[in-house]
Amino acid sequence: MSTPDLETGEQRLHPLSWLFVLLQQARQFFIPLVLVVFFGQRGDREDGYANLASLGAIGVLVAISVLQYLTYRYRLGADAIHIRSGLLERSWRDIPYARIHNVALHQSVLHRMFGVAEVRLESAGGARPEAQMRVLRLDRALALEQRVRQGTHATPGIDASTDGTTPAAEPSVRTLLRLPVPEVIRLGLVSNRGMVVVAAAFGVLYQVFPQRSVSNFITNNGEVAYRYVHDLHPGMAATAVAALLLLAALLLAMRALSVLLALVQYHGFTLSEIERRLTVERGLLTRIRTSTTRRRIQAWTLREGFLHRCLRRRRLQVDTAASQQHDDHGRAFRDVAPIATPQACDDLIADLLPHAAWPPAQWTPVPRANGWRLALPSLWLLPVAAMASWHLGPWAWLLLAWWPWALFSAYRQIARMGWSVEGERIVVRGGWWDRWWRMAELDKLQALRLSRSPLDRLFGTASLWLDTAGAQASAPPLRLRLLPEAQAQALYEQLGTRLARRRLRW
Incomplete structure (x- = not known):
């Protein structure tokens, strides 16, 4: 997609920006407003006060939204984005392009109706985005994304945003992975999103309604169902079959809900490389587009659950150095391959990490004893x-x-545990029922820790922990457990020497 030239000087947000800011703020104050309007009415005078209070609150939100639009300006310089905002309290920010690790474009259904997008610029380790532009015209958002891609390669002293005579070159796009609808359906089948949503719905019910009301509703309906079945006088076999059919129906409903959620979130999933930046775009109703550079990827996680093996599929995730967001913006770039064949995952790793042989030629096992x-x-x-x-x-x-099952599972796990250090990367594998492989480049390691518990000291073993930036809490830990002490100490010294050399280069 071609992008237009950017105008010279400072630029405003989209004229409808105030509306989207107002809607965002209204979501935060929706419940208090409802309580004031519907539950604060006790008489004519109180009714008038409640209406005045609600109108006053809405007026304040509208004023804040309009002021934010009128006072927000940004300009694209040669090396940084310059942003100023605020009326009473002025703020000026200069964000170097080299500091921007991730550019995220968010389009809800309403955004797509008006042809606009919300833009987030994220840096490493920040709890909040460096900048959040709500909202820009879509072509300007894409132009800003392209300017960030080219920012670190721009000629010093030349402001690319002010050159209106030279049209922007069409960026080269290389598609690495695209998920058709059948693959998205498989993704829904192997996920448990439906069960998570149902559990969250029960949690909301217990929060909104009194717990006694919810419990009584479940108990009363359960008693009605029990009496109905009891009056039919079914035999033991018929009751067992009916219970199994009901359980199967519930499981099928959960999977159907998971498939629906997968279609909404991952429809049109595309992983591409644009000017050395990896870009992920996905979503049926809400479109999310986010990008980062290869060098921002800190670790790789390959997963293969039981259902994945049944469908001959795997999942490839990455940890980036961008800010840790817990919404769709933060998760958008984590899945570079939500579901793909093992060969496709291997090809992606080989393509994006050309200096790391994958899969490893040899694994070092953990002693099964x-x-x-x-x-x-x-x-x-x-x-x-x-x-x-x-x-x-x-x-x-x-x-x-x-x-007996726990002991059997433990020995199956340790049979798969292993590690490999070859060339420029270290790989750790584990799991049995749900298998995983975790890989990191040696230059991306942040810290090493050799630990020994009382049992380790008793049996002569040790554990080696490796830390990378942006590690996800849900990802398998990058650690080597139950190693012989001498082996763990030798590997610790080897990796520690590598880290020391990197610090000296810095």
């Missing part, structure tokens, strides 16, 4: 069974039947 230690957390079943036996009798000791 330490596998029993992975089953130690299941020892909590012993005191639980002992306490439960006071009320349930000998049947409570059936809980200990979980131990």
